[in-house]
Amino acid sequence: MTDEKILLTEKKNGVGIITLNRPDRLNAFNDELSFQFQDALKEMEKDKEVKAIILTGAGRGFCAGQDLQSRNIAQEGGERPSLGESIRRRYNPLVIKLRRMEKPIICAVNGVAAGAGMSLAMLCDYRIVTDKVNFIQSFTKVGLIPDSGSTFILPRMIGYTKAFELMLSADKFSAQEALEFGLVNKIVAEEDLMKEAVALAEKLALGPTKAFGLTKRALNRAIFHDLEELLEYEAQLQEIAGRSDDFAEGVKAFVEKRTPVYKGK
Amino acid sequence: MTMTTTYKNILTAKEPVPGLSGVNIGLVTLNRPAALNALNHELMEELVQAMTDHDKDDSVRVIVLTGSERAFAAGADIKEMSEETTVSIMMKDRFATWDRIRAIKKPIIAAISGYALGGGCELTMMCDMIIASESAQFGQPEINIGVIPGAGGTQRLTRAVGKYKAMELILTGRPFTAYEALDMGLVNRVVATEIYLDEAKKLAYELSQKSPIALQLAKEAVLKSYDGTLSEGLQFERKNFYMLFSSEDQKEGMKAFIEKRKATFNGK
Numbered sequence: 450m451t452d453e454k455i456l457l458t459e460k461k462n463g464v465g466i467i468t469l470n471r472p473d474r475l476n477a478f479n480d481e482l483s484f485q486f487q488d489a490l491k492e493m494e495k496d497k498e499v500k501a502i503i504l505t506g507a508g509r510g511f512c513a514g515q516d517l518q519s520r521n522i523a524q525e526g527g528e529r530p531s532l533g534e535s536i537r538r539r540y541n542p543l544v545i546k547l548r549r550m551e552k553p554i555i556c557a558v559n560g561v562a563a564g565a566g567m568s569l570a571m572l573c574d575y576r577i578v579t580d581k582v583n584f585i586q587s588f589t590k591v592g593l594i595p596d597s598g599s600t601f602i603l604p605r606m607i608g609y610t611k612a613f614e615l616m617l618s619a620d621k622f623s624a625q626e627a628l629e630f631g632l633v634n635k636i637v638a639e640e641d642l643m644k645e646a647v648a649l650a651e652k653l654a655l656g657p658t659k660a661f662g663l664t665k666r667a668l669n670r671a672i673f674h675d676l677e678e679l680l681e682y683e684a685q686l687q688e689i690a691g692r693s694d695d696f697a698e699g700v701k702a703f704v705e706k707r708t709p710v711y712k713g714k
Numbered sequence: 715m716t717m718t719t720t721y722k723n724i725l726t727a728k729e730p731v732p733g734l735s736g737v738n739i740g741l742v743t744l745n746r747p748a749a750l751n752a753l754n755h756e757l758m759e760e761l762v763q764a765m766t767d768h769d770k771d772d773s774v775r776v777i778v779l780t781g782s783e784r785a786f787a788a789g790a791d792i793k794e795m796s797e798e799t800t801v802s803i804m805m806k807d808r809f810a811t812w813d814r815i816r817a818i819k820k821p822i823i824a825a826i827s828g829y830a831l832g833g834g835c836e837l838t839m840m841c842d843m844i845i846a847s848e849s850a851q852f853g854q855p856e857i858n859i860g861v862i863p864g865a866g867g868t869q870r871l872t873r874a875v876g877k878y879k880a881m882e883l884i885l886t887g888r889p890f891t892a893y894e895a896l897d898m899g900l901v902n903r904v905v906a907t908e909i910y911l912d913e914a915k916k917l918a919y920e921l922s923q924k925s926p927i928a929l930q931l932a933k934e935a936v937l938k939s940y941d942g943t944l945s946e947g948l949q950f951e952r953k954n955f956y957m958l959f960s961s962e963d964q965k966e967g968m969k970a971f972i973e974k975r976k977a978t979f980n981g982k
Contacts (some may be wrong), residue, residue, distance in 0.1 A: 666906070674893075 456485040457507070458493070463654030464647060465499035472508025477516035478565060483539035490546040500654035502550075503646045504573060505557040514564020514587060517700055529697065533688030536596055540565055541680040544598040547572045548673050551662030553653050557646035558633070561621075563587045568597035571606065574665065575649065576633040578624045579642050584632070585621040591699030592711065593690045594683065601679045605672060607631060723757035726764040728774060729915070731922040737775055739918040740768030740820075744781040750788035751781045753833045755808055762814045769818045772981070775922040775929070777818065778914050779841055780825035783907060786850070787834030792859065812865050815840050816937075819930045821921055825914030826850045827907055831889065836865040839874065842933060844901040845917060846892040847910035852900070853889035873940055874900050925963035925979040931955075 457468040467489050469476035476482075493499045506512050547554055547569065556573035563585045570576055570584075586603070588595045595603070595616050603612040607630045615622065627633045637645045653661065669676075690696055694714045702709035723746045728738040742764045744751040751757075761779075768774045781787055795803065815822075815837075824841035831853045838844055838852070846852075854867045862868065863884060872880040875898040883890060895901045905913045921929060931954040938950045958964045962982040970977035 455479075455482050456489060458489050460493075460496070460499060462651050463498060463500040464503060464650040465493040465496065465501075466503045466505070466647075467493070468505050468507050469512055470507040471516075472506075472510070474516055474518075475510030475513035475561060475563075476506040476508070476566070477513040478539070479516045480539065483543065487542050487546065490543070490550065494546065494550045494552065500552060500658045501650040502552055502554045503557055503643075503650050504554060504569075505643065505646070506559050508560070510560040510566075511556075511558045511562045511570065511582070512566025513561065514566040514568075517591070517703055529692055531688060532593070532691030533684040536684040536687055537681070540568075540597040541677075541684065543569060544572055544680060545677065548669055548676060551665050552658070553650075553661055553665065555646050555650055555653075557642050558582050558624075559639075559642055561585070563621075564595075565597040565599075568595065568599040568602070571602045571632065572598050576627075577635050577637060577642065577646050577649070578627065578633050579639040580624055580636050581639055582624040582627075583621040584624075584627050585619065586616045587619050589617055590619040591703055591709075592693055592695035592697075593699075594686050596683045596687050598676065598680060598683070600683055601673075601676055721760040721764065723754070724760045724764055726767070728768075728771070731775070731919050734922060736773055737922055738771075738773045739915060739922060740765075740771065740774040740777040741915075742768070742777065742779050744779075744787055747782060747784075749791070750785040750829060751834070752789055752791045753787050753837065754791035754794050755806075755811070758808070758811045762811055765815060765818050765822070769820050775820065775924075775926050776918040777820055777822045778825055778911075778918050779822055779837075780911055780914065781828065781830075781834075783827045783847070783849075783910075785828040785834075786824075786826045786830040787837060788829045789832030789834055789855070790865070809865055812837075812840070819933070820926070821918075821929055821933055823914050823918050823921075825911045826852075826892075826901070827910050832856055832863070832867075833865050836863060836867045836870065839870040839900075840866065842936075843917065844895075845910055845914040846895060846901040846904050847907040848892050848904050849907045850892040850895070850901075850904075850910075851889050852892075852895050853887065854884050855887040855889065857885060857887040871900075874898070923979075925961070925967060925977075926981040927961050927963055928958055928967075928979075931958060 455471050457470050459466045467486070469482065469486070471477065471482060493502055553575065554573040555575040555577060556570045558570055558576055558578040560581065561583050562570045564587045567584050567586060586595050586599065594600070603615070611630060624633065624636045628636055635645070695711045698711060699709045723744070725743040725745045727741045729741055731737045731739060742761060744757065744761070746752060746757060765777060768777045821843070822841040824838045824844045826838055826844060827847035827850050829851055830838045831851070832855055835852050835854055854863045854871060856863050868884060871883065879898055892901065892904045896904050903913065935951045935954045939947045963979045966979060967977045
């Protein structure tokens, strides 16, 4: 336990709000943040007073995904970390909880959503974003595969062609483009983001929440039935990618702020 | 719904089958909520007694066994056996009670939601059909407390899902979901949690339309396939098949088929 709160939760008018709060790191996930996020979701799932949930980030970013500086993954010559295990323990339980919880989850995307940050945003039920937001499937930039359910959800949302392009280019794209792809529900001005998200959540909280929950369950069955299986497969492939020379080089170059030189190994 | 005998750890009831006057299903509900329906000896005694009563009751055609939405049965009562020695546990021979479930002649449908772990999973597998809620969770976690399944788990799970899957589940002790169980052929159907018991009852009503004597001989013959060789099983099946030709239900069933009407079975 630390004194600084890297995750904030509040509850009002039937709405639970979870705020990722590591603004100096663009709310990137270290171990602690992923575990606190898991706990917060579990609590809100159990809390009968919480009928709808908002997920957002503090500061100028929503979530930069994995914090590449939080672990010693750039160690030279050292033992390479097991990314598969990390995903199984830290990210996959988050994805499963976001999907299996029978309450609507609104992602209020307040800034850049990169890597696992983007994946998690995509796995929520609604996305309201500001006009300043950028998305990026940044994984392949450092020699990894898109994880946290990204390979599952993106092709289902926007089709294989665009998904593959976004994943391999690892280029950022704007809120407007995301809207055109069908990735987000609505773009709002920065100052209106939380107002809009709260208004939607409060409206949902007053609705027939049992039917909403059952609707989510039905869509889960229709679209996300084999989610767990694919998450496990992503973890296996990420384990392979995590052992590659390219990943070691990608992280090193990232930390050294230079262009990586990849060898395809 | 009529309540019959009162028990401490279970509830038992008869419920009429819609459209068939005088015909019931027998319902047995594990009811030790504070212990997530852990199967202690007293509960098992009561369970077997209640099932035996339903089995002897001519108005009952099919038995439905269930727990609560949260837990069918979280396992055996570990507290009850933690201090046992080889000799003491052998002398008590508690599984003899479990063995009496095998003597139940009527079809038993398990309606499972929540935990069905250890003894709970084994009790489930002693039933003849299994309807699981989508939140059901199965497992044989005994290995994690330094023992192995003792109420048939190593035998019934293996027969249900094959050697390699059974070996994995019993040696790792990991829990598995209702859908996994469905994929492995361990359960008949997975249904939404809110309606698992209703669906199990519906299946019981459907079976209640059949000839009870034919149900009984069919169950017996299917179970025989677990026990012996194929030749023995085939012989047994044939004997039961021939035997049904001395029943009124066979005459009525075939006559109704020829006359293109629905048969009315009287169980004789």
